[in-house]
Amino acid sequence: MKRNNCVNCEECGFAELCSAYLFRQKDPLFIRNLETKKKIARGEYIYRRGEKIDELYALRSGAAKVYDARGQLMGIVLPGQVMGVEELHIGYSQQDIQAATEIEVCVLRSDHFYEMSQLMPGFTDFIVRILSRSAQEKQQFISVLTKSDTLQKVQYFLQLLSRTYKEYGFEHLNLELPISKKELAQVLGISISTLSRALDSLKDQGIISMLNKKEITLMVSDKK
Numbered sequence: 297m298k299r300n301n302c303v304n305c306e307e308c309g310f311a312e313l314c315s316a317y318l319f320r321q322k323d324p325l326f327i328r329n330l331e332t333k334k335k336i337a338r339g340e341y342i343y344r345r346g347e348k349i350d351e352l353y354a355l356r357s358g359a360a361k362v363y364d365a366r367g368q369l370m371g372i373v374l375p376g377q378v379m380g381v382e383e384l385h386i387g388y389s390q391q392d393i394q395a396a397t398e399i400e401v402c403v404l405r406s407d408h409f410y411e412m413s414q415l416m417p418g419f420t421d422f423i424v425r426i427l428s429r430s431a432q433e434k435q436q437f438i439s440v441l442t443k444s445d446t447l448q449k450v451q452y453f454l455q456l457l458s459r460t461y462k463e464y465g466f467e468h469l470n471l472e473l474p475i476s477k478k479e480l481a482q483v484l485g486i487s488i489s490t491l492s493r494a495l496d497s498l499k500d501q502g503i504i505s506m507l508n509k510k511e512i513t514l515m516v517s518d519k520k
């Protein structure tokens with residue numbers, strides 16, 4: 297399996313759409329509404345709070361950080377995952393999404409979804425599946441965040457990271473943390489010293505081993 301940088305088109309959140317309308321049918325309406333491999337420099341924003349959003353984004357490579365209305369880091373986006381889902385119904389962003397590394401995104405405009413659904417068989421099903429998958433991923437993340445036991449929270453987070461990498465076709469036992477430990481502590485709502493203690497404890501229990509600050513090996517299966 298490859299390292300966690302660039303997703304294969306076949307494993308990406310947009311895979312069903314691109315496979316049908318970009319690669320197989322070469323549908324002109326779809327192609328007009330899709331921008332592929334758009335590069336965004338590290339530190340730049342994919343979109344910001346208050347901005348009008350009429351697009352879905354698939355992260356192709358790199359990692360992105362999600363900040364809430366108070367500027368609190370609240371999540372990360374991994375290659376293959378889709379952004380912009382929550383914004384579809386209100387039309388503007390309530391979050392800042394920032395490139396944590398240099399990234400590439402594929403961008404699908406949403407303002408012609410109705411037209412596409414009328415002209416392209418299967419389109420609505422594919423979009424519904426993208427939305428459902430995104431909702432499920434967020435639900436899984438919430439269930440990690442709501443763990444009151446810190447050790448469990450850190451362990452389940454690493455297991456969720458591992459499962460997500462696996463689903464999108466990446467190496468999933470040797471995890472490269474997409475953000476710093478300080479940022480990870482923020483995402484989990486714990487202090488950096490608590491995170492360090494939890495990682496040491498997981499190491500002592502033989503659940504993980506740590507190569508360096510960013511690389512963690514999971515020694516057990518990726519079950520919940």
Ligand SMILES: Nc1ncnc2c1ncn2[C@@H]1O[C@@H]2COP(=O)(O)O[C@H]2[C@H]1O
Binds near residue numbers: 305306315319
């Ligand atoms: N199933 C496919 N059929 C045709 N082209 C594809 C398919 N999957 C991926 N590609 C394209 O092949 C390219 C290989 O290099 P890239 O990963 O840069 O970008 C990839 C896509 O643009």
